[in-house]
Amino acid sequence: MTASRKPTVAVYKFSSCDGCQLGLLNLEDELLDLVGLVEIAFFLEARRQVQPGPYDIGLVEGSVSTEEEVERIKKIREECGLLITIGTCATAGGVQALRNFGNLEQLTDIVYQHPEYIHALPHSTAVAEHVDVDLEIWGCPVNKYQVAEAIAALLQKRKPRLPEYSVCLECKLQGNTCILVANGTPCLGPITRAGCGAICPNMNRGCYGCFGPCPSAEIEAFAPVLKSLERYPGEAVHLLRTISGNAPAFRQAAEIILDKEA
Amino acid sequence: MAKTIEVPALARVEGEGGLYIAVKDGEAREIRVDIYEPPRFFEGFLQGRFLQDVPDITARICGICPVAYQMSSVRALENALDITVSDQVRLMRNLLYCAEFIESHVLHIFMLQAPDLTGHESVITLAQDAPEVVTDALRSKKIGNTLLRVIGGRSVHPVNACVGGWYRWPDAEELNAMLPDLEWGLEHAIESVRWAATLPYPDFEVDYEFVATHNDSEYGILDGGILSSKYGSIEEKDFEKYFPETHVSHSNAVHSHDQDGNPYFVGPLARYNLNFEQLGKTAQKIAKEIKAVPPLNNPYKSLIARTIEVVEVYDRAIRLIKEYKPKGPSALKLELKAGEGAAASEAPRGLLYHRYQVDKDGFIQKAQIMPPTAQNLARMEADLWQLSPMVLKMEHEEATLTCEHLLRAYDPCISCATHFLTLTMEELD
Numbered sequence: 104m105t106a107s108r109k110p111t112v113a114v115y116k117f118s119s120c121d122g123c124q125l126g127l128l129n130l131e132d133e134l135l136d137l138v139g140l141v142e143i144a145f146f147l148e149a150r151r152q153v154q155p156g157p158y159d160i161g162l163v164e165g166s167v168s169t170e171e172e173v174e175r176i177k178k179i180r181e182e183c184g185l186l187i188t189i190g191t192c193a194t195a196g197g198v199q200a201l202r203n204f205g206n207l208e209q210l211t212d213i214v215y216q217h218p219e220y221i222h223a224l225p226h227s228t229a230v231a232e233h234v235d236v237d238l239e240i241w242g243c244p245v246n247k248y249q250v251a252e253a254i255a256a257l258l259q260k261r262k263p264r265l266p267e268y269s270v271c272l273e274c275k276l277q278g279n280t281c282i283l284v285a286n287g288t289p290c291l292g293p294i295t296r297a298g299c300g301a302i303c304p305n306m307n308r309g310c311y312g313c314f315g316p317c318p319s320a321e322i323e324a325f326a327p328v329l330k331s332l333e334r335y336p337g338e339a340v341h342l343l344r345t346i347s348g349n350a351p352a353f354r355q356a357a358e359i360i361l362d363k364e365a
Numbered sequence: 366m367a368k369t370i371e372v373p374a375l376a377r378v379e380g381e382g383g384l385y386i387a388v389k390d391g392e393a394r395e396i397r398v399d400i401y402e403p404p405r406f407f408e409g410f411l412q413g414r415f416l417q418d419v420p421d422i423t424a425r426i427c428g429i430c431p432v433a434y435q436m437s438s439v440r441a442l443e444n445a446l447d448i449t450v451s452d453q454v455r456l457m458r459n460l461l462y463c464a465e466f467i468e469s470h471v472l473h474i475f476m477l478q479a480p481d482l483t484g485h486e487s488v489i490t491l492a493q494d495a496p497e498v499v500t501d502a503l504r505s506k507k508i509g510n511t512l513l514r515v516i517g518g519r520s521v522h523p524v525n526a527c528v529g530g531w532y533r534w535p536d537a538e539e540l541n542a543m544l545p546d547l548e549w550g551l552e553h554a555i556e557s558v559r560w561a562a563t564l565p566y567p568d569f570e571v572d573y574e575f576v577a578t579h580n581d582s583e584y585g586i587l588d589g590g591i592l593s594s595k596y597g598s599i600e601e602k603d604f605e606k607y608f609p610e611t612h613v614s615h616s617n618a619v620h621s622h623d624q625d626g627n628p629y630f631v632g633p634l635a636r637y638n639l640n641f642e643q644l645g646k647t648a649q650k651i652a653k654e655i656k657a658v659p660p661l662n663n664p665y666k667s668l669i670a671r672t673i674e675v676v677e678v679y680d681r682a683i684r685l686i687k688e689y690k691p692k693g694p695s696a697l698k699l700e701l702k703a704g705e706g707a708a709a710s711e712a713p714r715g716l717l718y719h720r721y722q723v724d725k726d727g728f729i730q731k732a733q734i735m736p737p738t739a740q741n742l743a744r745m746e747a748d749l750w751q752l753s754p755m756v757l758k759m760e761h762e763e764a765t766l767t768c769e770h771l772l773r774a775y776d777p778c779i780s781c782a783t784h785f786l787t788l789t790m791e792e793l794d
Contacts, residue, residue, distance in 0.1 A: 118403040122428020122521040131507040138489055150487030169403045198425040201410040213409040223404050244521040302518035306525045306532040
């Protein structure tokens with residue numbers, strides 16, 4: 104990044120729902136300022152004009168789930184100075200990583216009349232499993248202000264301020280009564296990274312882990328607690344395997360529970 | 366004459382796909398709308414999940430219209446359990462849907478399609494020439510997103526909707542505080558209709574078969590049943606008999622045709638033509654002022670229908686908030702039983718159909734989802750055939766833009782269709 108020109112940003116889509124890219128377009132109050140600070144050089148969802156790379160910052164939405172995506176992410180790594188994953192798909196494989204716990208052939212047979220037309224990898228994986236990633240932003244969807252903070256921090260050459268504590272802290276700060284302790288509602292808040300604003304406990308329901316595991320998650324202690332709160336058989340594993348099921352800590356928690364049942 | 370046109374991927378649509386036009390002796394010989402969005406197998410991994418997980422998972426099919434996925438899911442599952450939610454629960458679902466229509470339509474009108482009609486490559490360059498158009502649009506879009514957040518906790522993948530109702534009643538005071546913004550939004554929406562009427566639409570009309578949700582008592586979005594311009598009134602449970610889907614080799618999406626093998630059209634133009642009588646007074650008044658009464662058969666003018674729908678949903682949102690009086694439990698206690706249920710509701714880009722089979726313990730045995738863009742794919746290809754003689758006389762850049770613009774006017778959601786655009790025009794040997 105030189106002072107003589109605006110840094111260039113590229114936004115890429117892999118296997119995803121578009122919700123995290125939409126987060127950028129949903130920065131209604133900040134969008135026009137952002138466009139003043141950086142050059143949106145490649146962002147197909149927003150503009151037709153494409154500037155050739157290399158780019159200073161690459162934002163990747165979506166998981167790697169096809170052979171073509173495995174090759175494409177390598178090329179993107181080469182053309183971006185800094186590579187940032189936006190959202191749980193790019194950071195951990197996303198909801199489509201639920202296939203990792205099943206059988207792809209069976210799934211294809213269920214969904215498509217002509218499975219022979221379908222080409223997909225048996226696993227949906229995080230970008231970091233294929234190339235080096237400089238910053239990972241969790242969330243399904245990402246908190247758009249975290250993406251804005253990351254870009255602002257990079258422009259100011261400082262470390263982005265992104266929370267590493269659990270959803271519980273956000274929940275307590277809002278004065279909520281703990282739904283897990285008081286009501287026995289299965290809730291992933293204690294092992295999930297903050298960032299959403301504890302919106303599920305605010306709605307009187309358990310957290311389902313959109314922002315992935317927090318670094319300090321006490322998996323071994325929490326797994327049996329979660330299991331003991333099940334309202335139907337298998338709920339604990341299902342809860343862990345919803346949005347961030349392929350994140351290593353959530354995978355581990357589900358395996359602890361399944362091993363005990365076996 | 367246009368030939369061998371190639372665009373890396375269609376811009377300003379949600380998701381990614383391609384367009385292929387093969388030309389021989391100055392005529393189109395093969396036309397395909399390709400979807401290369403990777404398959405994500407939702408219907409597969411929903412099997413075995415508890416029914417209450419479904420709205421959270423299906424929301425992830427589409428970040429632009431998660432509410433549509435949640436509403437078709439919960440209604441289909443409630444139909445499977447033979448339960449009917451309370452009037453206040455339904456009122457709030459209707460309001461959540463208004464919020465999604467505002468956010469999604471304003472995004473599409475101003476940020477995705479308007480650049481085509483005003484000679485811009487994007488909203489970024491449009492903002493340089495007409496900053497007030499863009500700042501007002503952003504304000505309106507923000508109102509939609511704020512309403513989504515107040516009701517659902519966040520605008521993308523909201524978390525409050527469940528089978529049986531709501532996890533928590535949305536706060537009436539917070540909603541009432543939004544009324545001044547919604548009144549501004551309604552005025553802006555009415556001005557947007559007048560602005561849309563001044564734009565230069567390509568001259569192109571098609572005799573469409575329209576299909577949309579229909580409700581006798583209001584402009585159909587959330588529920589009611591299905592109306593087809595060909596078959597008339599259809600019950601939700603009979604939808605697949607009339608509109609079976611087929612899997613086409615060049616696409617990860619499933620294509621839909623009617624039972625006679627013909628393509629059909631879902632989306633704002635279908636709703637508008639089929640349900641004009643049910644529009645509220647405010648929307649009808651502005652539609653008549655700009656002389657946009659049905660039939661409206663130009664796909665590019667879907668933008669006009671969208672602007673009128675934004676008037677309708679702002680007007681409706683204001684009324685619903687005034688009528689909102691939450692009382693009693695926010696959700697029904699579910700009595701589980703084996704069953705099957707189907708439901709159709711209107712995503713901003715068209716009819717979205719879901720059908721589920723559940724077992725006696727509430728686990729999904731089978732899920733069937735027909736997204737609007739998958740249903741429109743066959744129709745888009747048919748439109749391109751009809752458009753091709755005109756396009757093939759154009760210069761390269763104009764031909765490319767005219768094809769792209771047509772597909773953008775459908776507001777395709779390729780992520781939804783799973784399951785979409787490189788424009789390749791090839792001269793066959």
